Amino acid sequence: MTIKPTALIHSSLLTLVALLAGCGDQSEPSATADMATTGAEIATLQQQVATLETRVQQVKDANAIKRLQRTYGYYVEEGLWDDAVNLFADNATLELARDGVYIGKERIRQYYYALGNGQLGLREGQLNEQLQVMPVVTLGEDGTTASARWRNILLTGQLGEHAEWGEGPFENEYVKENGVWKFSKVRWQQAILVPYAGGWAKHEDYNKGIWVSDKLPPDAPPTDDHRWWPETYLPPFHFSNPVATYVPESAPAADIEAASAGVTP
Amino acid sequence: MKRNPLFAKTTIAVTALAAAISATLLAQDSTTEVQVLAQRVATLQAEVVNLEAENEIENLQGIFGFYYDKNQWQQAADLFTEDATLEWGGSGVYAGKARILAWLQSHGAEGPQAGVLNDQMQLQPIVTVAPDGLTAKARWHLFSQEAKHSVEHYWGTGIYENEYRNEDGVWKLSKLKLYSSMRTPYDDGWGVTALPRSTPDTDLPPDQAPTIDYANYPAVFVPPFHYDHPVTGVPVVAVPAADAVTSLADTAAISSALNTLNVRIGLLQDADAVERLHTIYGYYLAHNQWDELTGIFTEDGTIEIALRGVYKGRASVRRNLDLYGVQNELHGTLHNHMQYQPVIHIAADGQSALMRSRAWSLMGNYGGVGRFMGGTYENRFEKRDGVWQLHMDQQINTYFAVYDTGWKDLEWRPAPGITDTNPPDAPPTIYFEMYPRAFLPPYHYQNPVTGR
Incomplete structure (x- = not known):
């Protein structure tokens, strides 16, 4: 909150007046006392407005980040690569599945065009549905950075050739530049990408997490050494438990193991 | 306190002078400050109205989806304005609430039906509320699982570009427009079979032909976006009503507005x-x-x-x-x-x-x-x-x-039920049936338009 210099001068004057008035006849409230009340009142209101503005901004920021990510999904699923790339900050990074890290907007553009075989928009007969669901948005203290986890559900394929189910979580970072939220880091972990016929019970990962890095080498290697389905791993969370991790009361390990005899629905 | 009368008089004179000067200055300045405050509060009010609208519209569309799942046609139709329109894939346009209800009813008997799966997931909302907070548009992703037991089962996707209107404080659907994208029989999947978009119903002809010519996957078609690019485009900003600032004329009105805002923002x-x-x-x-x-x-x-x-x-x-x-x-x-x-x-x-x-x-x-x-x-x-x-x-x-069976030939089975070796503290509070039997999970809410 900014305080205007004139307001400061007037509040000093107000204090002086109040002090002087205090020496005079106090039998009835004077006009100056009203002014004192008003000045203090305005300062309080200014404080309150500033606090509420900050809180509303946080709600708006979280919404803007959801809008950005969902829009990313709407662009990518149509092969609108230029629109998708324009959601990124200039020095952003992109790392999808096991393709490694692509640094900067231009490299990110090359990556998406490689995904689209050099073409803007989908090919005839191509399906590339990418549903952006399950946001967990966490705003930074400074109001200009944020992180979010999302799940991406993929229905991909080429009619007459192949079809896949895919899914996995994003752990993305965002930056606010000149009042506009952009991606600073997109990181998607591919939990599965498996052929439609048979699905995840019958098939290993369809592309072993490699989309285009065999044709367009990354600027940096993958940030972790995860393998592919059926290997399973837990992509780290950017957030801590919003309540608290449960700490069980001491129970013999054998009991827990016995209780844990997996019963699948 | 014992006071020197002379000193007191002088003091009073000085005080009166200072007060006269500062009161004038203060009056001007505090008026300006109150006006600035009023402006900020009015902006906050408009922003909060639009943020609340976003949430209410997300609820509304979600509620529509849950009614549609269970063939609750009357409830679903009640979410529309009287003059609303509906266009679903290649159905053509149904104009007015009564016609929308008729179209919905053409999809089967009212209420959950045994042997019918009709899950219509409403995902990925982009809600854009107009600056005045009275109308809105939204894009959604539809992802559907539909089946008639022993007959057929399908996956489907689509994009909604819908419109909404606030009538007397209640948000309603004023235009529902679905661009179907992909539809495939479960047994084939989208790599094998792609079904075309629907055509107008000859038994219940629409009021108007389809407003846009496009084909489902495998054709390439981008449903138009109602909103600008979030980074390169112009954002839509809430604008206070004309009388919002004048109704915040003094500190009492502002203080009261802030108290209300504090609760609503919370x-x-x-x-x-x-x-x-x-x-x-x-x-x-x-x-x-x-x-x-x-x-x-x-x-x-x-x-x-x-x-x-x-x-x-x-x-x-x-x-x-x-x-x-x-x-x-x-x-x-x-x-x-x-x-x-x-x-x-x-x-x-x-x-x-x-x-x-x-x-x-x-x-x-x-x-x-x-x-x-x-x-x-x-x-x-x-x-x-x-x-x-x-x-x-x-x-x-x-x-x-x-996975290999899907829904068409899914045999009825009860939900897993109680595990004797690790029993619950109390029996289930509600007994439910799973598809292919029919069941309506109770709602915690009433219809937001009719209250039923």
Whole structure:
């Protein structure tokens, strides 16, 4: 909150007046006392407005980040690569599945065009549905950075050739530049990408997490050494438990193991 | 205090002079300051109105989806304005609420039907409220699972570009327009078969021909966006009503407005926190993180899933989770339980919340059997010591479908039920049936338009 210099001068004057008035006849409230009340009142209101503005901004920021990510999904699923790339900050990074890290907007553009075989928009007969669901948005203290986890559900394929189910979580970072939220880091972990016929019970990962890095080498290697389905791993969370991790009361390990005899629905 | 009369007189004179000067200055300055404050408060009010509208519209579309799932045509039609239009794929345009109801009714008998699966997931909302807060547009992703038992079953996707209008404080659908994208029989999948978009119904002809010519996948078509690019485009900003500033003429009016805003902003933050917590629940569940998951429950919280009964208190919740696998151990197992399409109602005091949401799961073991699970959550959250926690977690399953079978020939089975070796603290509070039998999971809310 900014305080205007004139307001400061007037509040000093107000204090002086109040002090002087205090020496005079106090039998009835004077006009100056009203002014004192008003000045203090305005300062309080200014404080309150500033606090509420900050809180509303946080709600708006979280919404803007959801809008950005969902829009990313709407662009990518149509092969609108230029629109998708324009959601990124200039020095952003992109790392999808096991393709490694692509640094900067231009490299990110090359990556998406490689995904689209050099073409803007989908090919005839191509399906590339990418549903952006399950946001967990966490705003930074400074109001200009944020992180979010999302799940991406993929229905991909080429009619007459192949079809896949895919899914996995994003752990993305965002930056606010000149009042506009952009991606600073997109990181998607591919939990599965498996052929439609048979699905995840019958098939290993369809592309072993490699989309285009065999044709367009990354600027940096993958940030972790995860393998592919059926290997399973837990992509780290950017957030801590919003309540608290449960700490069980001491129970013999054998009991827990016995209780844990997996019963699948 | 004993005072020197002369000193007092002088003081009074000086005071009077100073007061006269400063009062004039102050009067001008405080008037300006009050005006600046009024402007800021009016802006806040407009922003809060539009943020509330976003939430209400997300609820409205989610509520529409849950009614549609269960053939609740009358309830679904009641969410529209009298002059609304509906256009679904290649159906053509149905104009007016009565015609929309007729179109909905052409899809089957009223209410949940045995042998019918009609899940229509409403996902990925982009809600854009007009600057005046009275109308809105939204893009959504539709993802559907439809089946007639022993006859057919389909996957489908589409994009909605809908419009909404606030009538007397209530948000309604004024235009529902679905661009169907992909539809395929379950047995084939989208790599083998792509069905064309629908054509106008000859038994119930539309009031107007389709407004746009396009073809489903495998053709390439981008449904037009109602909104600008979030980075390169121009954002839509809430604008205060013309009389908003003048109605905040003095500090008393401003103070009162701030008190109201404080509560309303709190409820907006609560809705965000509840959706966030519900989603985190899913991420923990997906990786058997039982201690993390148990920790988001209130200490007297309950979990009730798949007719297994009620497990009450954190120790029991934790015990219940043992039924679904070994903590943190997942090799070759897919346990992806997703939550979306939340319909959230925060209590006026901001201390509790009720939420219906969609459950959809991809489950199974490599080398074993894959499964889809569809269902509905009806949960209760409570704010304890200022922190939102899950107080009642109740999931009503719609189906467990073996991957290779799908829904067409899915044999009826009861939900898993009580496990004798790890029994609940109380029996199930509600008995439900799964597809292909019919069941309507009770709603925590009434129709937001009719109150029924």
